[in-house]
Amino acid sequence: MENEEDESIEETTTDNDEGEEIAEFDGEEISREVVVPGEVLTEDTKNFLPGRGTILNKDRTKIISLNIGLKQINKNYINVIPLKGFYTPRAGDKVIALVTDKNPVKYRLDINAKDEGILKPKNTVKRNRTRGFRGGGSDSAAPSTDKYQIGDILIVKVLSADRLNQPELTTVGQYLGKRRDGIVISINPPKIPRVIGRNGSMIKMLKNLTKSNIFVTQNGRIWLKGENIAYERLLIDAIKKIEREAHTVGLTDRISEYIDNEKKIRGIN
Amino acid sequence: MPLIIKDEYPEKLFREDGKRLDGRDKHELRPIKMEVGVLKNADGSAYLEWGNNKIFCAVYGPRDVHPHYLAKPDKGILRVFYRMATFSVFDRKRPAPGRREKEISMVLGDCLEPLLFLELYPGNSFEVFINVMDADGGTRCACVTAAALALADAGVPMRSLVTAVAVGKIDGELVTDLSGIEDKAGDADLPCAITWFNEEISLLQFDGSMDLKEFDEVLTLAKNALIKIHEIQLNTLKNKYIAIQEEYSGGENKK
């Protein structure tokens, strides 16, 4: 089993393929109006419907915000894009996870969600691979939990997630598997779309300007590895700035300016 | 050996000029200062200074329930822990949580729970830790107000905020926002809270004596005060973000 350790993730400059679902934060129709829980968004319930982050009041006369966020009108839906919140796993998400516990039949992974994720050993090896004699020995048929250790950082894909059960995860697939170096930082999950930017523009800019590898995932975690610690420090500061200013306009330009300035101040190029 | 300096109650709670001992008019609130996001480790947090009350509140969750048997299979649970620092009161409080703290924790939990959609988080918990570092009357009201801010700051979906204030009667007069000494030496004390999504009372305690007419009147006083405090809550939450937007409003013009 040793020799099939995920070659796919080794030192790849990974591009996030999550650009398309991210557009909401950058959308033109977003107002910059900050709303808070309980705030009335509209009393015109004939023309508008309650969308994400909103609710109708009891008498169905008002649409009300449930979150602190930005008010957004999308066709006839009124949404509130949250400014703070937590990560809810959805099937298909790729997330950075930390192995916190394991036993002979499964790993437990912290994926920064309300429940820990479950990784079964059968989901850590590629299937349909014939080995030796057909059928094989009975012992080689059941994969064990020797592959990863507690404390390992894995990039995993969510196979299934619902409200009641712990999310099930896999490490088989492109970019998935164990990270051997670099560092992981966390930001508030709703700010992640801004770190990616529209069609991945922000992330591309960050990579180019700081000569770093970055992997951003929906659960608020960002894996990064730079040429040296000075670049990594700068990148982390830039990401923290994006997190703080996620709800402002002109962010990509400002961050690029910020990095250029800081490079001069810190004497790195 | 007993302490000789006592927390003595004054004979009168109004000054000669008709103002209260701290210089307030009958229906004037003490100065209120609110901040959100003050504690880095918490998912959401708030700091509230209300007169001499100083309160920190942190929200963690949704997360696993410890101990596990408390978890409910059909909905999440909200747990509130109200604690006072030993030095927050006149005589040093014993460090372990007492009966009063447990009762107030429960009352605060009951007041906050209607705001949340706990059915969305089966098997999980939200934990609200409230620590009173300095107390001067009306702490449970201040705690409700701070906890609502911290929950909103955490991004927990909620129907609305909740706001609380204590009203009461001192020296035969109805007043708003009782201070510590007015609470102890006054005739009646009525802490109450309003959940704004239905504008109904979700916390109500009363100690003292009042006739029906006064009681009716005092609730109106409370409502007026609550509207003002709610305004401060809303502004506190929004200003955290609006201030950053304004820093860069120049960028908007450029675009």
Add this chain to the structure above:
Amino acid sequence: MMNTKRVISTIEKNYILNNLRKEERIDGRGLWEYRDWTVKPDVITSAEGSADVTLGDTRIITGLKYDVGTPFPDLPEEGVCTFMAELLPLASPIFERGPPSEQSIELARVVDRGIRHADCVQTKKLCIKANKAVYILFVDLYVINYSGNLIDVGGISSLTTLISSHIPEGKWVDDQIEWTGKYLTGETIVNELPIVTTYGKIGDVIFLDPTLPEELVCDGKISISVTEDKIVSIQKSGLATFSLEEINMLTKKSMEMGKKLRKELNLWQYKVKI
């Protein structure tokens, strides 16, 4: 770096260690630098002395209350000063509710020992009447946000609290206490200022002021309290072992850091005038 739970990732551990070997830390500090301090004295109205001290993101609020009690029979003319620390669950997801943890007791004890052995609190001044009545001071530390190195923050916080204290002065008249209306202030109660400095050790690297991730990955810590010219207390914790040379180096370093902090923070400016 990641929101901190009990398990810290292997790559973060390696990252911290590799960089410390190159004398680099992710927050940009050198090995012998503190994060930024802020000290606010007398923040709690109900307390007879208090302080709100932060070091980076670590924050402790300390308050002082007093009581009058009978002295210990073997020390009939001396007051008592006790320390308690509470790691509030609001300060970190890794703090739990319930009875005091080992970590909170260690914090209170290390701070206590540093102050007790340094001729800091003038317990003789806390006597109202020998054998009858002395002051008992309670210095209670509340950790509001935990981001590593509680002991150093606890030390500065306790000192600031004692310096900013103001306790009603009592006299023994006709077998009972009579309050003079004056106050005993920090100026009378406090003499020496012991400064405690904490070092972490990972592998063979030693560094000042560990942050939370550094504390979670380090093999052990050592806290050294010094007055202007003496070592007054040492606490080694964790599994790390220190060579004699390392300990000698650290005691010298602590003297140096003690002098520097005493000057930079200038805690005497916080004494109250009544």
